[in-house]
Amino acid sequence: MTTLAEWKKGYASEMAAAIISHVFKSPGLYEMVSFTLPTNVASRRVMEKCGFAYEQDFKHAGLDHLLYRITRTRWAQRGGQL
Ligand SMILES: CC(C)(COP(=O)(O)OP(=O)(O)OC[C@H]1O[C@@H](n2cnc3c(N)ncnc32)[C@H](O)[C@@H]1OP(=O)(O)O)[C@@H](O)C(=O)NCCC(=O)NCCS
Numbered sequence: 001m002t003t004l005a006e007w008k009k010g011y012a013s014e015m016a017a018a019i020i021s022h023v024f025k026s027p028g029l030y031e032m033v034s035f036t037l038p039t040n041v042a043s044r045r046v047m048e049k050c051g052f053a054y055e056q057d058f059k060h061a062g063l064d065h066l067l068y069r070i071t072r073t074r075w076a077q078r079g080g081q082l
Contacts, residue, residue, distance in 0.1 A: 007042070016050045020075060025082060030072045035065045044068075051078045 002011050023029050034052055036043040052068035
């Protein structure tokens with residue numbers, strides 16, 4: 001999480017991309033999921049910019065959430081370097 005003054009400068013996307021890269025360069029790790037509330041537009045945008053694809057709605061902590069997933073193959077197709 002970043003602070004308000006730092007929002008919309010690409011920091012969350014840059015951090016997420018670095019984490020995704022680290023995960024997929026690790027042996028034996030082939031997919032990642034992320035989720036957020038439907039109303040959290042910024043989080044959804046970060047996930048989409050990083051290549052996560054919407055998969056399904058689901059309940060978490062009694063609330064509607066959106067589940068996203070990215071595979072190692074999709075990440076590599078989008079330019080991720082192994
Ligand atoms: C979610 C959060 C981490 C994103 O951080 P960030 O550093 O601003 O993210 P980025 O700058 O990498 O990208 C944000 C994207 O969302 C977009 N965005 C932000 N608010 C938006 C809104 N209200 N409507 C539409 N798009 C929005 C930005 O324009 C940007 O997309 P773009 O690059 O295509 O313009 C930050 O907003 C935050 O900490 N929010 C409060 C806590 C929170 O919601 N945490 C997540 C709980 S699930």
